[in-house]
Amino acid sequence: MKKKGSLFSERHEMHFVTAYRMFLDKKFLGHGINSFRYLCDQFPYSTRDIIENNNRNYSTIDGYYYLKRNFINNYTFIYFILESQKLEFEKISKILEEAIILKDEYKIREAEKNFDLFKKKNLIISFHITNQILDSIESSTKVNKGDYVFTSNEFENGCNTHPHSSHLQILSELGILGYIFIFSFFSYLIFIFFKIFVNIIFKTKKTSENNYNLYKIFIVLALIQHLFPIIPSGNIFNNWLSVFFYFDLAFLLNFHYYKKK
DSSP: OOOOOOSSOHHHHHHHHHHHHHHHHSTTTOSOTTOHHHHTTSTTTOOHHHHHHHTEEEOSSSEEEEEESSOGGGOEEEEEEOGGGHHHHHHHHHHHHHHHHHTOHHHHHHHHHHHHHHHHHHTOEEEEEOSEEEEEOOTTEEEOTTOEEEEEESOSSOOSSSOSOHHHHHHHHHHHHHHHHHHHHHHHHHHHHHHHHHHHHHTOSOHHHHHHHHHHHHHHHHHHHHHOTTSOOOOTTTOHHHHHHHHHHHHHHHHHHHHHO
């Protein structure tokens, strides 16, 4: 399936959607601090349904579909076989599977060699699957070109220790009640930024105060960057990135204290 363009990676989108689903379930108080990591794989918050829908794979031929797990070199492979090749494919692949079960290195090498020759001779369509198989029709099923056969992706849901968005983390874990504080603070930062910016541009203050405002605006910008809604972020509660946020916040408070003096 062709995926539509997006500002964020699919992985980040799944984090965001999971957090948003959590918020919809408990809008006012949220699920609790750091609850994202414990609920992200549970229904109805899990995004497995979206991932499966976005990563569906379809048959490339009219023939038979085979899913072989722990096959050559212990990897997973998908094969599409024409009806005329079905019996021979099953026979030669069974020999290889039995050799793998017996862990006989000599038989495995010989079986892999014969299997590879069969593939090349018959131009077998195969895919080496490096991601998880999230869903699949039964192996050896007869399919038509364009039929759905399997879903594969690196991740099965949007789980992580946090949703990589400060705003969505607060909404999902502390609800609207908790979000009021971060939204108010972010709005305050925007107001302070434009207020200082106007003072600097139009030089409405003394030179010494303009220098003070110039230092302060960079601290305000740093805090805005930490809380900017469309920029992925770390865990606002216990991530090393949050250290920088609170460090900048301490500078801002110091500026206010200095101003009062």
